[in-house]
Amino acid sequence: MLKGTPTLEDVARVAGVSRATVSRVVNGTRNVDPQLQETVRDAIERTGYTPNHAARSLVTRRTGTVALIISGAGGGSDVFVDPFFGRVTAGVVDFLRTRGVHPVLMLADTDRTRAEVVEFLRQGSADGALLVTTHAAESLPDRLLEAGVPVVLYARPGQPLPVSYVDLDHQAGGRLAAARFAEIGRTRVAAISGPLDVLASQDRLTGFRAALARNGFPYVPTVEGGFTATSGAVAMHRLLADHPEVDGVFAANDLMAQGAVDVLLAAGKRVPEDVAVVGFDDSAPAAACRPSLTTIRQPVEQMAAKMAEVLLTALDDPEERPRSVIFEPELVLRASA
Amino acid sequence: MLKGTPTLEDVARVAGVSRATVSRVVNGTRNVDPQLQETVRDAIERTGYTPNHAARSLVTRRTGTVALIISGAGGGSDVFVDPFFGRVTAGVVDFLRTRGVHPVLMLADTDRTRAEVVEFLRQGSADGALLVTTHAAESLPDRLLEAGVPVVLYARPGQPLPVSYVDLDHQAGGRLAAARFAEIGRTRVAAISGPLDVLASQDRLTGFRAALARNGFPYVPTVEGGFTATSGAVAMHRLLADHPEVDGVFAANDLMAQGAVDVLLAAGKRVPEDVAVVGFDDSAPAAACRPSLTTIRQPVEQMAAKMAEVLLTALDDPEERPRSVIFEPELVLRASA
DNA sequence: GACTCTTTGGAGAGCGCTCTCCAAGGAGGT
């Protein structure tokens, strides 16, 4: 009957009304006579009309999508090996879907991809950006802000910036770990930190050390890891070589804790009897590995959802000032400590 | 100098040329005098122009995005607990980025969300769809096809449909597992299958059983699991209760294998000495857990990338016929069998 | 009954871009 996909125009013709009226019915703006509404709906039904997204967003300046940018994860196809990013994604998706907003997933790991991200947002391909970045030196927050893109960060920015973010009280997490070691009477504890250009890593370590110092232990042997299981294993080797008497290890994430446990076991140590291990994050492998990991829980999904919520709020009210939401970590007791 | 974001019009005015010429320079279509190009580029630079995506796609009928639909994963925020979906996502993202295409992530777990997905595509919010679905009864392929949306599936459809897909030869995977048990002399093997409404589960089991039958073992005790670690543990309990003499277990994915191993260990069995365990997928936990899992590798990332590639090809040439690409599984030898 | 006010439908002007024509000018052939 009609060529191509039906447009508003077509529906209007079939219903015998103007384009404006159909638009009003579709969008529920203003009052339209109920009977007329009926006619229009009928025409929509008959023509199989669906509003064209591009045309609509051309005039509304809204796309109904946001960019979920994962930066500094090493890129490549193994981003999701770290369950952290999967959890963030799940949390974001799960929240956005309740609001009819769709996330487009972007990896920003190189200068080129970073530029593409900025370009993407400047084009108005998405209404705002959710930026998950670990490295303190990340340039995207700044560039996005400069481009006038509404953005919310996961983790506070490296330098002070007027931008909203959600974060965890990582220092409190470190303190929680220290408290656990104190509780089970460990006196020769060491730490496997995350990359030190990641603020969260610094904070976890700082909190951990400060709490230990307060308990009378001024020195904490520390090796820097890279948030991977392998790096945790390597770090544990070093620690064991330099400080064979160690009886407690705080690893800055679960993956590294897992690597450490493996090395410990292989070295004939019992976990937690000889060496207690506390991880961080409480990701799926923490519960699954043997011995299961005592860890500091970071409510990633909730934080991610909050991040999305803050962005949507900002989108609705551009005048709103930047907000920060800080979550509290929690000790999860399992077998390893 | 100019109000709001600069448009083509603005650039044209600054450069002293027509809108068409600027458009040609931006898009690199047709020949434009090099000197004029220079002028135009300069004007673009000076105005800080960025093409408006909505306007462009209104006329080109292309958005430069595709929908990545994950269906039947139980939905909710724990989709990515199963590393499988993370791997698919990573593979897709990793490929698409090389082609400047962006994926929009969608979860389709209810009738409502399924309808939203169809609506989304019909609106032209994305150029095509990548559908990752496990359940054979999934209605989306059909509905998407009917809506004229270019779509590629991960895993063959439940009923014959003129649609492209990538898949694994799951039966061959089952055979590989059976061969391994034969190789290490296991004669009382059992299986923990995936949900039987998933074709891949059926196929893995069929291949496994057929190969065993060929070796002279007609009966394989089987319990159906749900692809989660817990379901694997539950199944293993059942198996152990009914068939305490079992000396080999084939689990249809690594998560279930992990759960099975835990139960086996807890029951005082040694793995692999008393009971050998073979998993499926070769996901990250397979290598990480203790004992590490001998498993059947499914090259998920590559398959996902291929799926994306097939879709982009179809997008470029709508006349092309549906294609199927079948990947071969591979035995990965580790500690558990 | 004349007036104002409110409600509701239509007309039409864009939103910013692409792309099809068309015209102008220069190169090449005879």
Next chain:
DNA sequence: ACCTCCTTGGAGAGCGCTCTCCAAAGAGTC
């Protein structure tokens, strides 16, 4: 020197939608 062909820039018509006006009609007021 004339004609044809090719190259390259401009004009302008949309793409499908929203939204601001404006007008008509009905309701309420004195």
